[in-house]
Amino acid sequence: MTSHRLGWAPYALLLPSLAFLAIFFAVPMVSAFGLAFQDASGAWGLASIRRMLGDAQFREALLTTLVLIVAIIPVQFALALAMALVINAKLKGAGLWLYVYALPLGISDLAAGITFFAIFTERGWLNSGLEGLGLIERPFIFLNYQTPFWLIFAVVLAESWRATAIIMVNLVAGLQGIPRDYLEAADVFGATLWQKIRRVILPLLRPSIQVSLILRTILAFQAFAVVIALAGSGLTVLSSEAYRWYGEYRDPNVAAAYAAFILVLSVVSTLLFLWLLPVRREQVG
Amino acid sequence: MAEIRLDGVTKTFDRKVRAVDDVQLTIADREFMVLLGPSGCGKTTLMRMIAGLEYPDGGRIAIGGRDVTDLPPRRRDIAMVFQSYAVFPHLTVFENIAFGLRMRKMAKAEVARKVERAAVLVQLEPYLGRYSAQLSGGQRQRVAVARAIVMEPSVLLMDEPLSNLDALLRLTFRAELKKLVAELNTTTIYVTHDQIEALSLGDRVAVMREGRVVQHGTPMAVYDRPATSFVGSFIGSPPMNFLRGRVEGQNGDLRVRLGEHALAAPAALAGHAGREVLLGIRAENIEAETTVVPDAISARTEVVEPLGSHLLLTAVVGDQRLKLQTRTDFPAAPDAPLWLRPEPDKLRWYDPETSQEIAAG
Numbered sequence: 001m002t003s004h005r006l007g008w009a010p011y012a013l014l015l016p017s018l019a020f021l022a023i024f025f026a027v028p029m030v031s032a033f034g035l036a037f038q039d040a041s042g043a044w045g046l047a048s049i050r051r052m053l054g055d056a057q058f059r060e061a062l063l064t065t066l067v068l069i070v071a072i073i074p075v076q077f078a079l080a081l082a083m084a085l086v087i088n089a090k091l092k093g094a095g096l097w098l099y100v101y102a103l104p105l106g107i108s109d110l111a112a113g114i115t116f117f118a119i120f121t122e123r124g125w126l127n128s129g130l131e132g133l134g135l136i137e138r139p140f141i142f143l144n145y146q147t148p149f150w151l152i153f154a155v156v157l158a159e160s161w162r163a164t165a166i167i168m169v170n171l172v173a174g175l176q177g178i179p180r181d182y183l184e185a186a187d188v189f190g191a192t193l194w195q196k197i198r199r200v201i202l203p204l205l206r207p208s209i210q211v212s213l214i215l216r217t218i219l220a221f222q223a224f225a226v227v228i229a230l231a232g233s234g235l236t237v238l239s240s241e242a243y244r245w246y247g248e249y250r251d252p253n254v255a256a257a258y259a260a261f262i263l264v265l266s267v268v269s270t271l272l273f274l275w276l277l278p279v280r281r282e283q284v285g
Numbered sequence: 286m287a288e289i290r291l292d293g294v295t296k297t298f299d300r301k302v303r304a305v306d307d308v309q310l311t312i313a314d315r316e317f318m319v320l321l322g323p324s325g326c327g328k329t330t331l332m333r334m335i336a337g338l339e340y341p342d343g344g345r346i347a348i349g350g351r352d353v354t355d356l357p358p359r360r361r362d363i364a365m366v367f368q369s370y371a372v373f374p375h376l377t378v379f380e381n382i383a384f385g386l387r388m389r390k391m392a393k394a395e396v397a398r399k400v401e402r403a404a405v406l407v408q409l410e411p412y413l414g415r416y417s418a419q420l421s422g423g424q425r426q427r428v429a430v431a432r433a434i435v436m437e438p439s440v441l442l443m444d445e446p447l448s449n450l451d452a453l454l455r456l457t458f459r460a461e462l463k464k465l466v467a468e469l470n471t472t473t474i475y476v477t478h479d480q481i482e483a484l485s486l487g488d489r490v491a492v493m494r495e496g497r498v499v500q501h502g503t504p505m506a507v508y509d510r511p512a513t514s515f516v517g518s519f520i521g522s523p524p525m526n527f528l529r530g531r532v533e534g535q536n537g538d539l540r541v542r543l544g545e546h547a548l549a550a551p552a553a554l555a556g557h558a559g560r561e562v563l564l565g566i567r568a569e570n571i572e573a574e575t576t577v578v579p580d581a582i583s584a585r586t587e588v589v590e591p592l593g594s595h596l597l598l599t600a601v602v603g604d605q606r607l608k609l610q611t612r613t614d615f616p617a618a619p620d621a622p623l624w625l626r627p628e629p630d631k632l633r634w635y636d637p638e639t640s641q642e643i644a645a646g
Contacts, residue, residue: 181371184338189385189432190359199384203375 029263035256048253052261055254057236057244064152065237069220071156076216077209079160080167085197087168088175098172102165109162113229116158117143120150120230145234155235158226163219167212174208175201210277217273218266238262287349287362287439287472288314289335294344296330296496304330306496307344312489314349317466317473319487321480323519327496328476329368329444335474336442337361349439359388364433365442368449370425372417372432378404379413381428385436403435406465423454430462434469441466441473447482459485480520484508492516510633514640517565517633523597526571526607528564529637532557544603546582548627553644554634562643563635570631571609573598574624575616581624589617600625 039047052058083101087094104112119125120142127139142150182204186196202209224239236244242258245251289312296305305327312318320328333339335346337358346354353361364385372381380387382400391399404410407427417425426446433441446462447455463486466473477483483490484504491501492515500512511517517525530541532554539554540547541562554562574581587606588599596611600623609625611617634644 179369179371181367181369182373184358185365185367185371185373186384187338187358188336188363188365189436190388192359192388195388199387200373204373206375 032256032259032263035253036260038253040251040253048251048257051251051254052245052257055241057241061236061238061241064235065221065223067152068155068159068223068237069217071152072159072220073213073216075156075160076164076167077212079164080171080212081197083164083168084171084175085201087172101168104162105165105169107162108225110225110229112158112162113226116154116161116226117229120154143230143234145231148235151231151235154230155223155227158230159220159223162226163216166219167216170208170212170215171205174205177208178204206277207279210273210279213273213277214270217269221262221266221269238265288312288347289440289472289474290345290347291331291335292345292347294331294334294341294346296327296334296339296341303496305334305341308496308498310491310498310501312472312474315470315472317475317486317488319475319477319483319490320493321477321483321490321520322493324478326493328478328493331493332442332444332474332476335440336363336365362439363442364436364438364440366426366429366433366444366446368445370429370446370449372420372425372428374417376416377413378409378415378417378420378428381417382409382413382431382435384432399435400431403431406434407431422450423458426450426458430465434465437471439472441469441471443473443475445477446475448477448479462486481522484520490520492519494519510642510645511565512642514563514565514635514637517635521567523568523608525565525567525633526609527635528566528602528605528607529561530564531561532559534558543582544605546602548582548632549629551634551644551646557636557643561637563637563640565633565635566607566627566631568597568608568610570628571607572626572628573600573609573611573615573617574626575621576624578624578626581626584623584625586617586619586621586623589619598623 036048037046038044083097087098087101107115117124121127122139122141122143126142127136130136131139141147142154144150178201182200183196186200191199222239223237224243227235227237227240228243238258239262242255242262245258246255289310291308291310291312294305294308295303297303308327308331320331322328330339334341335348337353337356337360341354344354345352348361348363373384376384379400382403383396386396386399400413401410404413407430409424409427409431412420412424417428420428426449430446433443447458450458459482466486475482475486484507487504489501490504490507491498492507493499494515500507500516507516508520511520511525514525514527518527528543530543530548532539532541532550533547534540534550535558537552539550539552539558541550541554541564542548543564548564582602584600584602584607586598587601590597590599591613594613596613596615596617598609598611598617600607600609602625617623630646632646633642635641636643
């Protein structure tokens, strides 16, 4: 409103963040793209992209990544919404639940992966528990490359435990932005709890849901540490292929091609969510 | 088709603030009851308890002979117009009005028929496809009203539905609302802090203060015979005048001394002999003369305010002030002497300590 009188000050204040973004995001991104379109000798071309697409692991990595996204995101949203509603109900001790729910946010993803490894491994807590209860006679091997279902199950569980709170925080903020009158109007006009959630809360939460979906999907495309910790090489995702090409095959160009591919997928999914869940101005209170 | 019975309804917030205190009130079937009071008097809390949005600490609430105290709002057969209107921003006007019917899973054709009829009643047909953000405040208010009446509820609750409109619109909508509610012929509770709204709309007015119903009665009864000096000063514009005077004399010849003047007092004041009482009189019940009149109270004009239809005078009697109305052709002038004759049957007497009415006339 009064920016014309502030002159250069706002831009000067933006400068540090711009510099940060340029140095740590823009430059690496551009150089990664540059690497992806060069071969080992530094010649420009599609050779590295072709090697990535032709890689035996490529299809499996892409498929696993997509399966993880499809499995994790609905579970996380249902959980996050339930948690957010519990917190927003303002019952006694609801504040405590916020901390309990948010606790995994303070744990690094590798540590989370190792924690769940300790649960699912051959002599882990789950097997000890089941044996103790007499439900099984000898340890069941969950984390085996021959049983991808259990590998994916463990990764979905660990990722859900670790990252649901991010969505919850977003949804709680969104819920708190919904005027109480709307919810009370729903009550007065006969909505049951489920009708209230479906017909009033979810539509009004749309902006928060959209942001969380975008954020969560981008993070899921980058899933790495939890997969490595739980499955080792038994399960491969796009980012672990990038790591393998860089670390094992010493080929930064193909690794960069994977990185660029993940970025493209992230952008496409973001655009998809923006298109599927448009937030129209006249529909926001 | 429902009488509302409030029996000892009480609500305390944070264990100390008593918002509603032992309210005993019956609202007759098809009656238009206005809950009137200053902000914080508990009127909105009381309505919210009737709606089921607030749970009372004590007492029972019955609608149509059915105890609804423990029922959620959706099982009470009520509809409500919110002060903020609470028109859903993600739904069109049509879907907003249809909301309650959809929750009841009513057949589509019937929903459309009812919504259209309600839209005609509140003149919203051209706007059925719009969203809340594309409507004016007045149109949003109509959506809120239509959404409530389309439910054909046993009880219609309205929480200050006109307070967010500008003054001119409020005047128009007040009359429209009165007509609409009269046609619906349903039990209605209307919360307001605006005494003119209360007087103009209600079959009955319940005046609340500090969580209690101080007085209830027809608008004219509440205006004419306020049960306490609070009601007298809250209802009416200007508020009722209150003058302090000492009760003198014996049985049979009681008088109240107002400055140099002694006013004949009703026998009911005998118990207050030798003590001060408050004399309540409304501005339009005082006759004024500019020449000496026997038996009139001598006063001095302080301020003259022409208000178009009449003059509003501020007069000084001894060390007390009062307001009175005169015709516009009254020769009033600041500082001019004035002789006042209150209409004897409009005198109201109050105990200055309890503020309760002692006697009338």
